[in-house]
Amino acid sequence: MPEAPRPPAANVHGTKMSEEHDERFFPAVFKEVVGFHLRIAQEASFEAFGVMAGKANLKPGWYALLTILNEAGSMTPSELSKHCGRDRSTLTSTLKALSARGLIQRERKSDDQRSYEVRLTAVGFDIQRRLHAIAIEHERRLDEILGQDKDMLLTMLRRIASRI
Amino acid sequence: MPEAPRPPAANVHGTKMSEEHDERFFPAVFKEVVGFHLRIAQEASFEAFGVMAGKANLKPGWYALLTILNEAGSMTPSELSKHCGRDRSTLTSTLKALSARGLIQRERKSDDQRSYEVRLTAVGFDIQRRLHAIAIEHERRLDEILGQDKDMLLTMLRRIASRI
DNA sequence: ACAATATAGTTTGACATCCAACTGTTTGAG
DNA sequence: CTCAAACAGTTGGATGTCAAACTATATTGT
Numbered sequence: 001m002p003e004a005p006r007p008p009a010a011n012v013h014g015t016k017m018s019e020e021h022d023e024r025f026f027p028a029v030f031k032e033v034v035g036f037h038l039r040i041a042q043e044a045s046f047e048a049f050g051v052m053a054g055k056a057n058l059k060p061g062w063y064a065l066l067t068i069l070n071e072a073g074s075m076t077p078s079e080l081s082k083h084c085g086r087d088r089s090t091l092t093s094t095l096k097a098l099s100a101r102g103l104i105q106r107e108r109k110s111d112d113q114r115s116y117e118v119r120l121t122a123v124g125f126d127i128q129r130r131l132h133a134i135a136i137e138h139e140r141r142l143d144e145i146l147g148q149d150k151d152m153l154l155t156m157l158r159r160i161a162s163r164i
Numbered sequence: 165m166p167e168a169p170r171p172p173a174a175n176v177h178g179t180k181m182s183e184e185h186d187e188r189f190f191p192a193v194f195k196e197v198v199g200f201h202l203r204i205a206q207e208a209s210f211e212a213f214g215v216m217a218g219k220a221n222l223k224p225g226w227y228a229l230l231t232i233l234n235e236a237g238s239m240t241p242s243e244l245s246k247h248c249g250r251d252r253s254t255l256t257s258t259l260k261a262l263s264a265r266g267l268i269q270r271e272r273k274s275d276d277q278r279s280y281e282v283r284l285t286a287v288g289f290d291i292q293r294r295l296h297a298i299a300i301e302h303e304r305r306l307d308e309i310l311g312q313d314k315d316m317l318l319t320m321l322r323r324i325a326s327r328i
Numbered sequence: 329a330c331a332a333t334a335t336a337g338t339t340t341g342a343c344a345t346c347c348a349a350c351t352g353t354t355t356g357a358g
Numbered sequence: 359c360t361c362a363a364a365c366a367g368t369t370g371g372a373t374g375t376c377a378a379a380c381t382a383t384a385t386t387g388t
Contacts, residue, residue, distance in 0.1 A: 037321035157201035
């Protein structure tokens with residue numbers, strides 16, 4: 001436990017977040033604020049996934065990218081950028097890292113000398129498969145937490161993403 | 165629109181995300197994955213807030229911090245760190261920036277020479293108020309999108325954050 | 329009382345991310 | 359056909375984040 005187990009220090013203004021673990025408070029004003037709860041839920045979920053992946057020495061940030069490539073077969077960095085929602089320049093370094101570790105390979109395109117196709121190597125497929133297994137496991141935990149309300153949640157999250 | 169309006173380039177493997185704006189696709193595997201939708205909804209919401217705040221030349225990242233201080237009166241960096249869920253070292257630079265712009269002031273503590281209390285200045289209160297107004301507006305947009313399902317969503321998000 | 333331990337804040341280093349500017353390539357309007 | 363505009367990828371600079379190491383101060387066990 002990284003933070004102090006000191007007396008809760010004047011809880012007049014905050015609301016307790018988690019019944020069990022470390023004290024985490026938040027301003028009372030945020031109690032009903034969707035954006036805030038969206039953020040903490042997302043961070044909690046990502047953190048939990050990261051813990052599972054970290055135990056296997058895998059980078060959770062790779063998962064989306066490898067999965068996109070796994071489905072698509074191959075893609076240019078710009079396409080990849082659109083599909084994963086990150087800037088093209090962000091992908092430059094990520095792809096360099098993935099390439100250096102032998103998870104992907106680049107093939108120069110014959111019809112456009114500016115660009116190249118990225119595809120998974122055998123190692124890349126393997127890592128994708130292992131990360132996917134973790135994702136399945138993670139999703140199972142969320143299923144348990146959400147029960148029959150899961151579809152409702154997905155619907156609302158999609159609505160936010162598409163309509164805001 | 166930052167990205168190319170080229171032909172959608174082989175949509176065999178992706179699912180369209182937003183009917184209107186830029187093409188954004190995602191792997192079919194993620195279609196029912198809570199973690200993924202949590203992430204895109206959170207990013208969309210934060211981005212929308214950022215646009216509104218950016219127009220007023222305000223940093224959205226300051227909002228939580230200033231609001232916590234507004235409610236609490238004063239706090240040490242470590243307490244602030246726990247309340248906003250960021251590492252203590254992250255706060256060092258943020259507080260330096262807020263201090264440099266005159267939004268907060270530091271007071272050495274008499275009973276602990278290692279630490280100090282942070283509190284809002286008049287300017288800080290003003291910026292907090294303006295960011296809060298933006299947050300209210302943002303929340304109103306989300307209310308419109310979610311309608312009566314908002315409470316349901318909040319309940320589920322809280323459940324994820326507390327139980328995962 | 330004092331040595332060992334814990335804590336508060338900072339510094340440094342590693343990433344991920346964005347944007348703006350740059351290089352080389354392709355396209356398209358005239 | 360040519361050259362200006364669009365585009366692909368990269369580079370560099372800024373910010374936000376964390377973890378680990380560090381400095382100074384407090385607390386605690388004996």
